[in-house]
């Protein structure tokens with residue numbers, strides 16, 4: 117392959133003033149990487165997370181709805197984001213508001229971590245399939261809301277509650293989707309009967325769904341169906357008044373034009389001729405809180421909008437965004453160890469693709485890593501085409517299989533910065549593979565425009 121036929125669609129990541137400031141500060145990146153052992157570091161921007169969360173809450177306000185935004189905690193393990201939720205709750209309480217923010221947890225560890233951050237049990241929502249008795253017991257003791265996934269789970273929770281009226285939502289299996297989560301019509305009927313029989317043990321709040329995929333109209337259709345279910349449940353004598361829309365709001369990682377160019381181009385170059393069947397939609401026209409707004413305010417054909425239906429029938433909404441609250445709230449810095457000058461080249465970074473989870477789902481994290489050089493590059497440098505490999509002995513441990521066009525040849529001591537990694541990418545899959553330490557998480561706050569760092573608060577579970 118000669119340099120002249122190498123080409124690569126550029127997919128530069130969308131940035132923020134915070135990412136611009138942090139990535140422009142080479143001494144800061146050098147100090148952090150050196151100070152924390154020379155491997156990758158994850159840098160977090162909890163202020164961006166809080167802005168994203170407020171954006172979701174504002175949609176409920178503007179639509180005249182009572183709504184709660186539960187952060188889907190599994191998307192990032194950092195304490196900084198749980199702390200940010202605790203701050204949001206406290207600020208709102210001072211303003212005389214409650215029930216605007218909370219955390220969606222799915223394990224005993226996440227529950228404890230949320231409590232330790234200062235989020236009260238009553239502001240927690242518990243999701244996940246068949247929850248262990250310990251988790252259900254915590255829900256009873258702390259007055260958390262439990263999303264029920266099966267009638268037998270409801271029976272177990274009612275026994276643990278024994279008169280404490282723990283609040284529950286019934287998770288609905290969406291039709292015709294095939295999922296291992298949620299209850300079908302028969303199971304829902306049975307659970308509704310159980311809730312009536314155990315009215316002092318469980319308080320049935322309403323219904324929830326969580327869809328995979330990123331379709332707004334499917335979410336709108338589901339929400340419409342759940343409005344009907346709430347009304348039918350009331351007719352049976354249940355005090356249903358809430359619908360949870362789940363999570364799954366799309367976010368954009370790259371600009372629309374670049375994404376269009378990427379999807380139009382069929383001949384992408386990948387290391388070792390690697391091919392992928394599908395990718396996350398790295399650009400969507402409607403993202404995050406705007407997607408929530410579109411779901412609740414734009415009516416499905418022949419129906420009222422969700423917002424209107426909820427107002428008419430006194431229904432409040434929950435939502436459980438994970439990725440969308442973390443949009444542009446974190447980056448990951450990998451130090452360059454070496455460069456193989458082939459055509460195309462191979463850059464080896466100190467770190468593994470375990471810190472870039474998308475690589476473990478038979479697909480690729482596509483946004484171009486940003487090259488931050490340790491030294492000022494030579495004038496008029498030639499572009500350098502390369503993939504990015506990990507510092508491990510696994511042939512398949514690649515951070516980027518795609519051949520990326522870098523502005524010049526990277527050198528040891530430079531950094532590759534992967535943007536927008538806070539949502540699922542940075543820590544879902546990390547392990548001490550090869551006896552390498554788990555990369556640290558560092559919170560960076562801009563004080564008068566200058567970055568000030570601190571280590572994410574350690575977890576004491």
Ligand SMILES: *Cc1c(COP(=O)(O)O)cnc(C)c1O
Nearest residue numbers: 188243326363364436437438439
């Ligand atoms: C994972 C999950 C979420 C969050 O999904 P995102 O795609 O990160 O918004 C919300 N609710 C449930 C039940 C989940 O399992």
